[in-house]
Amino acid sequence: MPKAGSGLSLDGDRIPMWLVLELTYRCPLHCAWCNNPLDFDNYRNELSTEEWKRVLREARAMGSLQLGFSGGEPLLREDLEELVGEADRLGFYTNLITSGIGLSRERLQAMKAAGLKQIQLSLQSSDRAITDSLVGAKAFDAKLAAAREIKSHGFPMVLNVPICRQNIEQTEDILKLAEEIGVDYLEFANIQYYNWALLNRSEFLPTRDQIAMAEAAVARARERLGKRMTIYFVIPDYFDERPKACMNGWGAIHLTIAPDGSALPCQEARVIPGLEFPSVRDAPLAWIWHESPVFNEFRGDAWMKEPCRSCPEKEQDFGGCRCQAYLLTGNAANTDPVCAKSPEHHLVVDAVAEAAVPGRRRRPIVMRRRDSVNTMFMGCGG
Amino acid sequence: MTENNTVAAGDVPQLSPLYLLRWEEPQQAHVMLYPEGVVKLNETAAAILLLCDGQRTAAEIIADLNSRYTSADVSAGVYRFLETSHAKGWIRIKS
Ligand SMILES: C[S@@+](CC[C@H](N)C(=O)[O-])C[C@H]1O[C@@H](n2cnc3c(N)ncnc32)[C@H](O)[C@@H]1O
Ligand code: SF4
Ligand code: SF4
Numbered sequence: 203m204p205k206a207g208s209g210l211s212l213d214g215d216r217i218p219m220w221l222v223l224e225l226t227y228r229c230p231l232h233c234a235w236c237n238n239p240l241d242f243d244n245y246r247n248e249l250s251t252e253e254w255k256r257v258l259r260e261a262r263a264m265g266s267l268q269l270g271f272s273g274g275e276p277l278l279r280e281d282l283e284e285l286v287g288e289a290d291r292l293g294f295y296t297n298l299i300t301s302g303i304g305l306s307r308e309r310l311q312a313m314k315a316a317g318l319k320q321i322q323l324s325l326q327s328s329d330r331a332i333t334d335s336l337v338g339a340k341a342f343d344a345k346l347a348a349a350r351e352i353k354s355h356g357f358p359m360v361l362n363v364p365i366c367r368q369n370i371e372q373t374e375d376i377l378k379l380a381e382e383i384g385v386d387y388l389e390f391a392n393i394q395y396y397n398w399a400l401l402n403r404s405e406f407l408p409t410r411d412q413i414a415m416a417e418a419a420v421a422r423a424r425e426r427l428g429k430r431m432t433i434y435f436v437i438p439d440y441f442d443e444r445p446k447a448c449m450n451g452w453g454a455i456h457l458t459i460a461p462d463g464s465a466l467p468c469q470e471a472r473v474i475p476g477l478e479f480p481s482v483r484d485a486p487l488a489w490i491w492h493e494s495p496v497f498n499e500f501r502g503d504a505w506m507k508e509p510c511r512s513c514p515e516k517e518q519d520f521g522g523c524r525c526q527a528y529l530l531t532g533n534a535a536n537t538d539p540v541c542a543k544s545p546e547h548h549l550v551v552d553a554v555a556e557a558a559v560p561g562r563r564r565r566p567i568v569m570r571r572r573d574s575v576n577t578m579f580m581g582c583g584g
Numbered sequence: 585m586t587e588n589n590t591v592a593a594g595d596v597p598q599l600s601p602l603y604l605l606r607w608e609e610p611q612q613a614h615v616m617l618y619p620e621g622v623v624k625l626n627e628t629a630a631a632i633l634l635l636c637d638g639q640r641t642a643a644e645i646i647a648d649l650n651s652r653y654t655s656a657d658v659s660a661g662v663y664r665f666l667e668t669s670h671a672k673g674w675i676r677i678k679s
Contacts, residue, residue, distance in 0.1 A: 219622060265610035267622055295617040320619040358602045358619050386602060387619055429673050
C-alpha cells in the first residue's frame with residue numbers, strides 16, 4: 203500500500219500506478235478490524251483466471267507498476283501462482299499481501315519461480331494468545347513459520363502489524379521479534395476505522411499515552427537498527443490535526459479491483475452510497491479509470507466545499523479521506539473531520555476521549571464472520 | 585540515521601537487493617521499484633545507478649561518466665548522489 207512520503211515521486215500523469223487485486227474475500231481468519239466489507243460473503247462471484255489476466259494486461263498497458271495480490275486471503279485462490287507469473291511477464295512489481303495461513307514451502311517456491319518480488323505478512327502480536335484471540339483462530343505459530351519460510355526463500359519482506367489498544371504496548375517485543383526474523387520493512391499500521399474496524403472502534407482506539415510510548419520505542423529501535431530494518435509508524439489519523447493524503451487523491455494513482463470485478467478508487471469506497479462502481483466485466487479498464495463518473499467524482503478539487511476549497515493545504519492532503527468524511531459526517535464531499543479546521547472535528551476528538559475514559563463500559567468485539575452483523579443495518583456502526 | 589554515509593573513491597557501490605531498477609516505457613524513464621514504492625529517476629541518476637553493479641569502484645564510475653558526458657568533471661555531483669543513495673538505502677557499499 204502506498205505510504206505517505208514513501209517515495210511516490212512519479213509525476214502522476216494520472217496513471218493507476220498502484221493496482222490492488224482483491225482476489226477473494228474468503229478468509230480463514232476473523233480479524234475484528236478487517237477492512238473488507240461487512241457483507242463480504244456476497245462476493246462469491248469472483249473473477250475467473252482469464253478475467254484477472256485481462257485486468258492485468260489492461261492495467262499494465264495503462265502504466266500500472268506496483269501490484270498487490272490481496273483479499274481476503276489470496277492464497278485461497280489456486281490460480282495465484284499462475285496470476286503472479288502472468289503479472290511478472292507483463293512487467294509488474296508483484297507483492298503478495300497475506301495472513302500467512304496456507305503459505306507452504308511448495309507454494310513459496312512456486313511463486314518465487316513465477317517471479318514474485320515481495321511478500322507482506324500480517325502479524326498481530328508478539329504473543330501467541332493475544333494474536334490468536336485477535337484473529338479468532340489458532341494462527342500465531344503458522345504466521346511465524348510463514349515469516350521464517352519467507353525469509354529463507356530470500357524475499358524482501360514487509361511485516362504489517364495492525365495497531366490497536368490490545369497490542370500497542372507490545373511494540374518493543376514486536377520490534378525485537380521482527381529484528382530476529384530479519385524483516386526488511388516493519389509497518390505499524392494504525393487501524394483505520396472503516397467496516398469491521400468502525401463497528402469495534404471504541405474497543406480498539408489506543409490512548410494518547412500508549413501512542414507516545416510506542417513512538418518512543420520505535421525511535422529507540424531506529425537508532426539501534428539504522429538501515430537494517432525500515433520502520434513505518436504513522437500515528438493514527440484520529441490523533442492528528444490534519445488528515446492523511448488518502449490514496450494520494452481520489453483517482454490519482456490507486457486502483458483496487460474487488461473479487462467480483464468492481465473497480466474502486468480505494469478499497470473502502472463502497473461505503474459511500476449512491477456511487478456506481480463499474481465492473482471490469484462490463485467495461486474496458488481505461489474507460490473506467492479515465493471516464494467513468496465514479497472515478498471523476500472526487501478527482502482534482504472542483505468538488506471541494508469550505509474549508510478545503512480555499513485552504514492552502516489542499517494540494518497536500520486533498521481534503522483527506524472521502525469515506526471517512528461520509529462515515530462520520532454523512533456527506534462524502536465534506537472535509538475529513540480528522541482535520542482541525544473541519545466544523546465536525548469534535549466527532550473525532552469525542553471518539554478518542556470516550557475510548558480513554560477509565561472504567562467505561564466495554565462493548566463486545568464483533569469478529570468478522572458471515573452472520574455477525576445483520577447487513578440490513580450496514581453503515582450504522584460507530 | 586546514525587550511520588556514516590560517505591562514499592570514497594575505492595568503495596564499490598551496489599544496488600540494494602530490495603530494489604529493482606529498470607526502464608519503464610510509459611514513463612519514458614528509468615524507475616526504481618521497491619516493496620513500498622516507486623521512484624522515477626532522471627537521466628543522470630539512472631546513469632549512475634546503472635553503474636552501481638558491485639564491480640566498479642566509485643572512481644571507475646566517475647571515469648566512465650566523464651568519458652560520456654564531456655562537459656565538466658562530474659565527480660562532486662556523483663559523490664553527492666551516491667551518498668544520498670546510500671543514506672536512502674538504494675545502494676550498499678562493498679569495500
Ligand atoms: C485486508 S488484509 C488482506 C490480506 C490478508 N488477509 C492479510 O491479512 O494480510 C490486507 C492488509 O490490511 C491490513 N488491515 C486490515 N484491516 C485494516 C484496517 N482496518 N486498518 C489498517 N489495516 C488493516 C491487514 O493487516 C493486512 O496487512
Ligand atoms: S485482515 Fe484478517 S480477516 Fe481480513 S482478510 Fe486479512 S486475515 Fe482475513
Ligand atoms: S481544510 Fe481541507 S484541505 Fe485544508 S488542511 Fe483541512 S482537510 Fe486539508
